[in-house]
Amino acid sequence: MxxxxxxxxxxxxxxxxxxxxxxxxxxxxxxxxxxxxxxxxxxxxxxxxxxxxxxxxxxxxxxxxxxxxxxxxxxxxxxxxxxxxxxxxxxxxxxxxxxxxxxxxGAIPLAEWVLLALLWHAKRVAEHEAAFRQGLWETLELAELQQATVVLLGLGAVGRQVAKLLRACGARVVGVARSPRKVAGCTEVVPLEQLPVVCHQAQALVLVLPGTPATNSMVNAQVLAALPDGALVVNIGRAAVVEEQALFSEVASGRLWAALDVWWQEPLPAESPWRTVKNLLPSPHGAYRTxxxxxxxxxxxxxxxxxxxxxxxxxxxxxxxxxxxxxxxxx
Missing domain, CATH: 3.40.50.720 (NAD(P)-binding Rossmann-like Domain)
Incomplete structure (x- = not known):
């Protein structure tokens, strides 16, 4: 061309x-x-x-x-x-x-949705709401974004906006790229081979990758297993980047949390098992719509x-x- x-x-x-x-x-x-x-x-x-x-x-x-x-x-x-x-x-x-x-x-609204997802997770909004609906009144220990480690996979226009916004909140943003380079908002950028390594220290893994043969199933069971218990996976890129069954197993078990704006089948069927998962922030592929x-x-x-x-x-x-x-x- x-x-x-x-x-x-x-x-x-x-x-x-x-x-x-x-x-x-x-x-x-x-x-x-x-x-x-x-x-x-x-x-x-x-x-x-x-x-x-x-x-x-x-x-x-x-x-x-x-x-x-x-x-x-x-x-x-x-x-x-x-x-x-x-x-x-x-x-x-x-x-x-x-x-x-x-x-x-769509960089600005998508980055804001990532921030929403991270705050939803850090402030345990889902757990507080569930307790409230059950008639309970309990306070939980919350987390802060200040100094939280967020691994960011995908450093295009949207990824760079995410890094900029999270850095402004005081988060430590670790970018992951095939060719490491200096990116505004990222504390450091590491090569792709180090993705499982940096995931060990992350409170959240944010995915902003396009769908290509090279990115298909890049986030597999091994990468997810490297995340610590209670970590959050946010995907605003393409669903195919993540192995669906591997992520579903981790989230359904309660070990990981997820915030998903993209899905492996859209519209998501009414009978999808994802609809029964509690530690999930869902969005119908519309986080950019403003x-x-x-x-x-x-x-x-x-x-x-x-x-x-x-x-x-x-x-x-x-x-x-x-x-x-x-x-x-x-x-």
Missing amino acids: MESPSHASVRRVLVPEKLARTLVSDFGIASEALVPWFGDLPNGELIAASSAAVLWHRDPARLCHHLLQHKPRWEWMHSLWTGIEHLPVKELHRAVRVLTTGKGT RPFTQRHAQRVAENVKAYLAGRPLQARVTPREWQEILGFGA
């Missing part, structure tokens, strides 16, 4: 009609530069008139397949999501000159549409290294 759009004589961006109205009215984008489509999917005539597309759809993979079936080459596509593993990545890599994403737009996030989302789309039309570099491109990781080679 080439890294920048070609200089075509006519550039027009295929967008849903509702988004087209927003881009014109709120961001001043010329209506003639947009190709609005109505209904479930755009027709072939509209696709043929477009050189780029925004994957704004309730089923972006389906939209993506539809677009690629009608046009084998695209200058640019924009995915709203941070990760792209839910899209037909092999086909996109061949067909699209530049792919951009919404990475980073009004400012939606505004940043639209701003990212608008800025990239303007840049594309003007032939300028685009924000949040999927890099060659990210393509290698998601495709499962050269990682």
Whole structure:
């Protein structure tokens, strides 16, 4: 995949009609530069008139397949999501000159949700509430985030925001990365091989990793067993990073606690055994959903549409290294 759009004589961006109205009215984008489509999917005539597309759809993979079936080459596509593993990545890599994403737009609300989860655990909110509902009045010894050790696996835009926020609370944040480097907010960053070692001293393990062949089941039974009794596992990245049965066994036994915004099956079935676990803070993959996030989302789309039309570099491109990781080679 080439890294920048070609200089075509006519550039027009295929967008849903509702988004087209927003881009014109709120961001001043010329209506003639947009190709609005109505209904479930755009027709072939509209696709043929477009050189780029925004994957704004309730089923972006389906939209993506539809677009690629009608046009084998695209200058640019924009995915709203941070990760792209839910899209037909092999086909996109061949067909699209530049792919951009919404990475980073959800960093603030996701980091705040991590903070919520850590405080929920440290202040024993679930236990106090359960006792209160049972008519009891008991005080428990609580923990503090000040000087607590938090292991952070994933140091992208969201991970760095998590580190910054936790460091401001006085936590000792130990980052884990394939290539250790200095990261603001992290007390230290250690290589991936040391993950089980640093877990021994952690009050919490926070996961902010994308879903790739390399990260699949990275947090396995061995890593979880390294965590001390009573530790918390927070996952706001991708569920596949964690071996589900290994985590469920640890949490169901009461040895570990968990706060999960991502799941191995979504929506989570009503009969899922996870629904019976008490030491769990659940979220239906919506920790990023805030009004400012939606505004940043639209701003990212608008800025990239303007840049594309003007032939300028685009924000949040999927890099060659990210393509290698998601495709499962050269990682």
